[in-house]
Amino acid sequence: MTEKAEMVEEMIRQLGDDAVLHRKEDLLTYECDGLTVYRGMPLAVVFPSSTEEVSGVVKWLHEHEIPFIPRGAGTGLSGGATPFGGEVIISLVRMKRLLDVDYDNREAVVQPGYINLTLTNSITHKGFYYAPDPSSQACCTIGGNVAENAGGAHCLKYGVTTNHVLGLEVVLHNGEIVEIGGVPDAPGYDLMGLVTGSEGTLGIVTSITVRILKNPEAEETAMAYFDSVEDASYAVSGIIAAGIVPAAIEMMDEIAIQGVERATNPVGHPEGSKAVLIMEVDGIATGIEEQIEEMVSVCERHNVVDIKVAKNDRERGRWWANRKTAFGAMGAISPAYLVQDGVIPRSRLSEVLAHIADISAESGLRIANVFHAGDGNLHPLILFDARNEGETDLALDVGSRTLEACTAVGGSITGEHGVGIEKKEDMRLVFSDEEIERQITVRSVFNPHNLLNLDKQFPKPARCGEVKQAVGSGEAHQVAEQR
């Protein structure tokens, strides 16, 4: 029997016939995640239904030294769930139950395949919600959110996933099951904080306790149009300097506005607007009005062309749908797009946007900017046509250059999408070899044989063990990864 046949037989023995995919035609869907420019064929995809089943599968794969990748909904944007070829994908979509809600203690316990928005929908009748709200929240899983330390439009005020995870059950590389966190400041190193955002390289999360929040009493959303991105950027700084903590401040530039207006959720942004800000304030009802008024007056000081406040929840919902579907909306104006995720100090916004405009002009590729302006998290959308020879590579290169523009002002290469495959080499823009190596030594504690999401998140450091030998034999440059 081949190694694959033996593995498939064992997986079927453990999980049942309906929980294992192994024929090529069934595996095609799993060749990539939300980042489609990299693809690899998994060996099989398995669908455990319980922590014990995950543990059993992992134990066997570990013993047989077969690499494996945990996967949620596959909405990731950096290739974190994409195989290089030959891994077993452990899909957690069948572990999709809400296990417990404790309103008094403001906690909910979910399985990793539970959908982000479903949690909010399930507790809204009691006036509660789950704060992290990535744009994909209608389909992404909370397990995937933990792996990526997902953010969203409202993390300006409420923080990202790691600020909302209270406890985790984790299956370790050898199948052992551990529970971490559960109460605040649990004695020991903060493994919960380390595992969150580790992109499936440290363990497989099988149960997650998250903080739930009471809905704010009131929320108001305003939309402001500007004749220049600079004015909009200064308005953002002005709002922050006024001491307001908005729940969200989002910006879209001219090309992004054109895209969303031609796609499925148009809201009638005026033709020719160079920038739009969507600003939200929430909290105690009696305090909201003066904050909105102050935001309006800050915008007026920065040459706002038009500004309006949403009349009701329906209008608010439409505005947010317009913004949250902005990535997909690029399909209306371009055959393909690549989204980047750089972060900058928000005070450097207009400077970096000008730099990105230069990169666009030089490369000839249009770049739309949709981003979380309040926390400086940019999402340049690089529009390209994969049918034109070399344009995919050019788009990838342009993506990296936008990240360089961010790191040049002290920023980061990713605010919420993760490193995955896509930004492995870009890690060198923010970290030294020693710093990367140190992170890999931490990985080795949890994932000593690099079987858990093999080779993701980090470039091969120039100084690590195997490479040192290679240097001796004159093969140092084999470490340059294919992108």
Next chain:
Amino acid sequence: MHNQTLGNRARDYVSPESPEEVAETLRQANETGQTVIPVGGGTKQGFGGEGGEADLLLSTANLAEVIEYSPGDMTITVQAGATIQTIIDAVREHNQMVPLDPSFPAQATIGGVIAANDSGPKRMLYGSARDHVIGLHVAHSNGEILRSGGKVVKNVAGYDMNKLFIGSMGTLGVITEVTLKLRPLPKDQSMCVLTFPEGVESAVKPFITELLDTHLEPVTLEYMNPSLTNALLNKEGYSLLITFEDVQKAVQYQEKWVYDHVPVGAELTVFREEEVDDFWRTFAHFSIDDDETVVHVKMGSKNLQVLERVENCSRLQQWRDLQVFAHGGAGHGISRAYVKGEEGAVQSFVQDLRKVCEEDGGYAILTHAPLAFRKTIGVWGTKPSYFSLLEGIKKQLDPQAILNPRRFVGGI
């Protein structure tokens, strides 16, 4: 601040002038097998550690500069030896604040607060060090200074290594530089103090549950036992400290809600403006005279279990000749007890308290106690089931265990 009975002392003392000098000191210590205890303001000398004397006490006293304050980004980068008060003062001119309220802000350094993961009542709304630290520079025992995180408020490049150092008690490296997220200073504040005479404290839980089911956004819901209520407020009974920070109208509205819902038998006092700051300053400086055994206990539980923890302290005190001052945050799950008395009585009190906490899935650790006391009953309680992972991390980052040997969980 240096106390003979608290342990965590060393034969020699150095106070490097630069991060590079810290790293070089560690590199040399590592080569010669010397053990090192990093120290900031010295407020945690009685926290952790069951071992003997180390070779070197490494102070961050000369690393106290503000490196970069960017009000527009609401971030600040400081050296690890800067005190919390230094940071508070540095950012106040732009109406900003560092949302951390640990004990002894004038002495405690940011590096020490992060290493010991100290926090105060306001973590209910604002979070703790793990929510505010966005970047660190850490000198490692091999002499390298490595960065984690960065200077931006959102960052998922690689592992969130900042988290490893927060609460690690200086066992993985010496923090030399810290970048923090700031918040705007609230435009207004007030604090509603509800006191519940003994016998009426059963009204606390329904009151809190009702409050939490409204849209109110309290910054603190700190519950204090009668001894602490008496010491800080000069009132009888249990008390609940409800702080609001917001624009004036929102503060007034919330205050009014409390006024309209005062439970039967409870008494309401309202603190406004500077009175609120004054109270929290006194709270952060609370301490007991140290002529007998004084022990501080930190407990972690589910949010509302805090009420039981504070009441457990009173119950366990009853048949012992002890002074116990206790408080806990019903919105954040951390409770603390300050215990004073004859050593045997303190010991059995802590052991009983620890048993109750651990049976509930929580913990009770000693954040301050004489060395002899720590050796007798242990600082950290039962070892976690995943201890081998903690040990593995320590071995990778400080293979020769020169940093704070035996200061941490399970003798790490």
